[in-house]
Amino acid sequence: MxxxxxxxxxxxxxxxxxxxxxxxxxxxxxxxxxxxxxxxxxxxxxxxxxxxxxxxMPGAIDDQVHFREPGLTHKANIETESRAAIAGGITSFIEMPNTNPQTTTIEKLNEKFEIASKTSSANYSFMFGGTNDNLDEILKVDPKQVAALKLFLGSSTGNMLVDNPEVLENIFSKTKLLIAVHCEDETTIRQNLEKYKNKFGDSIPIKYHPEIRSEEACYLSSSKAIELAKKTGARLHVFHLSTAKETDLFSNKIPLKDKKITAEVCIHHLWFTNKDYDEKGTFIKWNPAVKSQSDKEGLLKALLDDRIDVIATDHAPHTLEEKANVYTKAPSGGPLVQHALPALLEMYHQGKITLEKIVEKMCHNPAILFQIEKRGYIKEGYFxxxxxxxxxxPWTVKKDNILYMCGWSPFEGTTFxxxxxxxxxxxxxxxxxxxxxxxxxxxxxxxxx
CATH class of the missing domain: 2.30.40.10 (Urease, subunit C, domain 1)
Structure with a gap:
């Protein structure tokens, strides 16, 4: 044949x-x-x-998605969200470990690979999750099969907050895996939240989200993680930068393939600002929070000058019912894989970014950063x-063309x-x-x- x-x-x-x-x-x-x-x-x-x-273009590689399977499949699953991804030009994804059960053992990791092998429309890998007590499992992970180790240094679900400094240093020192981190300082956030709860109870106006999950909380956590990576020699990738201040922690002095410390920015932090909370409400409630216009501009500047290495989605769907809750009960996250590339192409039309730079940040660089074999480029011999x-x-985002299981998008009503x-x-x-x-x-x- x-x-x-x-x-x-x-x-x-x-x-x-x-x-x-x-x-x-x-x-x-x-x-x-x-x-x-x-x-x-x-x-x-x-x-x-x-x-x-x-x-x-080469198919985009999204290095951070939450497809909610197993255990949270009332929000999404690998089948529905991978279809939305390919409709959005994303042909490969790396999914996060905070499912239910969490992907913190080899057994649970293999179960996710099994599900994806049967239902995914896009190429797939998964991150392994670190906790305060699973170093033995982390050390069993095959680096040729798994994208990275994910550590929540803030905003975790279940027991995935790694907050023991001794454990953290041990993981950074011993793992051969790339370590990908969510950086927000929990103590700072708790103190900020308490202050606003005292004033408003649970019905805190959404506009205070970036003051609760503040620049200070982000910077404190990011700078500590980078300090630890430098001390231990670990390979560190900092997810979803949301502040201009954090971009100064990263360098553009050496090629990406030689960098030990890298950074990502997500679509929502390049598109929305705190001015959008009035209209969008909890639909743009993310962790870390969408912040100011000057943060958005600072992130774009760092992306263009190569201090930030990749663009991702942090696709994290919740149901409309969940999002309709009061501030303290409305979950953070939103669906993005179908609309991320169209949004970037809109930024191209606005003169903010070139097509070549979009391809570099969404296709080439994730392949380099994660050492993905034969993807991310248009080359002979490549997939x-x-x-x-x-x-x-042109097309307009409407209810009837949204492909996410949750059935909504923060871009609804936008014409691309x-x-x-x-x-x-x-x-x-x-x-x-x-x-x-x-x-x-x-x-x-x-x-x-």
């Missing part, structure tokens, strides 16, 4: 800092040829897709994870100028013109370590 062949003609290929006109030949799971022009008459049994000057983008095909028209996962056309194809081509991510 011969491998299925697809030829993408007349593409504007966005890859490695440049845009070039060319054709891409896919055979089976892989890109086998990239050329200025490839003649389909010389290829037997080839399916030709003429994209007529549209942009072709054909590809996204076709029409920069002039750009659409994702095709998504290829491992050479299979999985999504085309707002419709899904009945193929399951996803694979487990592997790491070159």
């Amino acid at each position: 011969t491998s299925k062949k697809t030829l993408i003609k007349n593409a504007k290929i966005v890859n490695e800092g440049s845009i070039s006109l060319g054709d891409i030949l896919i055979e089976g799971e892989y890109i086998v040829e990239i050329n200025k022009t490839i003649n389909p008459k010389h290829i037997a049994d080839v399916h030709v897709i003429d994209v007529d000057g549209k942009y072709v 054909a994870d590809l996204v076709v983008v029409d920069l002039n095909l 100028k750009s659409s994702i028209t095709h998504t290829f996962v491992n050479g299979c056309l999985a999504y085309e013109n707002f419709k899904f194809n009945a193929v399951k081509a996803a694979k487990q991510l592997t790491f070159n370590r």
